[in-house]
Amino acid sequence: MMFQRLVECGDELKLCLENIAGRGEVIEVKDILARFSTDVISSCAFGIECNCLKNENAEFRQWGRKIFQPSIGQIIIGILSNTAPVVLDKLKLSTLDSDVSKYFRKMVQETVEYREMNNVKRNDFMQLLIQLKQKGSLDSEQGAEDRSDEEFSGTGETADGLSMNSLAAQAFVFFFAGFETSSTTMTFCLYELSVNPDIQERLRTEINTVLEKHDGKLSYEAVQEMSYLDKVVSETLRKYPPLSSLMRQCSKPYKIPETDIVLDKGTRVVIPVIGLHLDPKFYPEPDRFDPERFSEEEKQKRHHYVYLPFGEGPRICIGMRFGLMQTKVGLVSLLSKYQFSVSKKTPVPLMFDAKSFILAPAGGMWLQIENRRMK
Ligand code: HEM
Known part of the structure; x- marks a missing residue:
C-alpha cells in the first residue's frame, strides 16, 4: 500500500545527490540517509511530507536528532529504565523528553482533526489508526467487534475505538x-x-538486470526478485x-542447559545479539563481509x-x-545511479560511537560518491 511513497522518497534521494556525485565529492552519508528514512516514515506513518532531504533543517529532522542525541540526564534515565525501572516510577521520571512527546502529540492530533474535518483519506498508517479510532477495528479485521472493554483496561483504549493518546x-x-x-x-x-568493490559491482549488476526486466521501474515485485540484495542486507545486519x-x-x-544456573521468575535478561553475530563458532571469520553466509544452504x-x-x-x-x-529501496535508488568508494576520511577500521543507543559509526560515515561508470 505504501510502496509508491518509498519509491518517491528514493527518487528524491537520488536527485539530492546528483550534483555532489557529478563532482565526485566525499560526503557524510549517515545524515543524508537519516533524512531519507525520516521522509519515508513521516510520509507513511503520519501522512506528512516533511521534505527533510530538500531541507536539512526541517522541523521533523530536528526532533528526530533530538531523540537520538539524548542529554546526559536522558542517558541516565535510559539506563535506569533497563536496570531499575522502579526508581523511575518512584521519581515519576519519563524516558522521553517532554518537549518531544508534546510535539508529536500535537502534530498527530492536528493531522487527525484535519483529516476528519476535511474527509481526507490516504494510503498510510495514520489512516489505519484513524479507522481504529472511529470504529474500533479495521475493515479487513475479522471478529474485532467481539472484544470486550476489559481487554483494553489500562491501555487508554476502549472497545469502541482508540483514544487520541494511544493513537499518538x-x-x-x-x-x-x-x-x-x-x-x-x-x-x-x-x-x-565501498570496502568491497567487487561485491558492490555484483550487486549493481543484479539491480540493473532486474530493473531492465521490469522496464526500468522499481516495483515491489522487482525488489523481491533481487536475491543478492537480500543477502547483502542480511549480512550487513549480521x-x-x-x-x-x-x-x-x-x-x-x-535452568540454563548444561549449567547449574537457574534464573528466577522476574529476572531481567540481556541477550547479546552482536556477541552471537560475531561468534566464530556460528560465523567463521566473523569480521569478513560475506553475503554468501545467507545462501539457503548456509542458513540451514x-x-x-x-x-x-x-x-x-x-x-x-x-x-x-x-x-x-525501505532499506532496499534506498540502496537500489543509490546503486543504480552512483558508485561509492572509501576516501582518506573513511573510518577504516571502523569505530563505534560508545554513547549511541543504536549502533553507529563514531564521527559519521564519510564516503566518496561518483556517477556510475558505464561498462
Ligand atoms: C532495519 C530496520 C529495523 C531493525 C534492525 C529493527 C530492529 C528491531 C528490534 C531488534 C526490535 C526488538 C525486538 C525484540 O525485542 O525481540 C524491534 C522492535 C520494534 N520495531 Fe523494529 N527494527 C527496524 C525497523 C522498524 C520499522 C521500520 C518500524 C516501524 C515502522 C519498527 C517498529 C518496531 C516496533 C513498534 C517494535 C516494538 C515491537 C514490540 O515490542 O512488540 N521497526 N525492532
Whole structure:
C-alpha cells in the first residue's frame, strides 16, 4: 500500500545527490540517509511530507536528532529504565523528553482533526489508526467487534475505538523505532560495499538486470526478485545489528542447559545479539563481509536464533518487512545511479560511537560518491 511513497522518497534521494556525485565529492552519508528514512516514515506513518532531504533543517529532522542525541540526564534515565525501572516510577521520571512527546502529540492530533474535518483519506498508517479510532477495528479485521472493554483496561483504549493518546503513542513508536534503525543499516551497507568493490559491482549488476526486466521501474515485485540484495542486507545486519542487545524478563524459573544456573521468575535478561553475530563458532571469520553466509544452504546449517537483528518471538520487530523494504529501496535508488568508494576520511577500521543507543559509526560515515561508470 505504501510502496509508491518509498519509491518517491528514493527518487528524491537520488536527485539530492546528483550534483555532489557529478563532482565526485566525499560526503557524510549517515545524515543524508537519516533524512531519507525520516521522509519515508513521516510520509507513511503520519501522512506528512516533511521534505527533510530538500531541507536539512526541517522541523521533523530536528526532533528526530533530538531523540537520538539524548542529554546526559536522558542517558541516565535510559539506563535506569533497563536496570531499575522502579526508581523511575518512584521519581515519576519519563524516558522521553517532554518537549518531544508534546510535539508529536500535537502534530498527530492536528493531522487527525484535519483529516476528519476535511474527509481526507490516504494510503498510510495514520489512516489505519484513524479507522481504529472511529470504529474500533479495521475493515479487513475479522471478529474485532467481539472484544470486550476489559481487554483494553489500562491501555487508554476502549472497545469502541482508540483514544487520541494511544493513537499518538502508536504513531510515535513507529517514528522512533523506524527511521534510525533503517538508515543505520543503509549506512553500514554502503560502507561495506565501498570496502568491497567487487561485491558492490555484483550487486549493481543484479539491480540493473532486474530493473531492465521490469522496464526500468522499481516495483515491489522487482525488489523481491533481487536475491543478492537480500543477502547483502542480511549480512550487513549480521555485522551491524542496529539494536545490539535485546531485553527480556523471565516469565517462569529457567535452568540454563548444561549449567547449574537457574534464573528466577522476574529476572531481567540481556541477550547479546552482536556477541552471537560475531561468534566464530556460528560465523567463521566473523569480521569478513560475506553475503554468501545467507545462501539457503548456509542458513540451514545454523541455529535459527543465532541471527537476531529483528529480535524473536511474540515481540519481534513489527516493522521488519517495512524496514527491510525501505532499506532496499534506498540502496537500489543509490546503486543504480552512483558508485561509492572509501576516501582518506573513511573510518577504516571502523569505530563505534560508545554513547549511541543504536549502533553507529563514531564521527559519521564519510564516503566518496561518483556517477556510475558505464561498462
Ligand atoms: C532495519 C530496520 C529495523 C531493525 C534492525 C529493527 C530492529 C528491531 C528490534 C531488534 C526490535 C526488538 C525486538 C525484540 O525485542 O525481540 C524491534 C522492535 C520494534 N520495531 Fe523494529 N527494527 C527496524 C525497523 C522498524 C520499522 C521500520 C518500524 C516501524 C515502522 C519498527 C517498529 C518496531 C516496533 C513498534 C517494535 C516494538 C515491537 C514490540 O515490542 O512488540 N521497526 N525492532
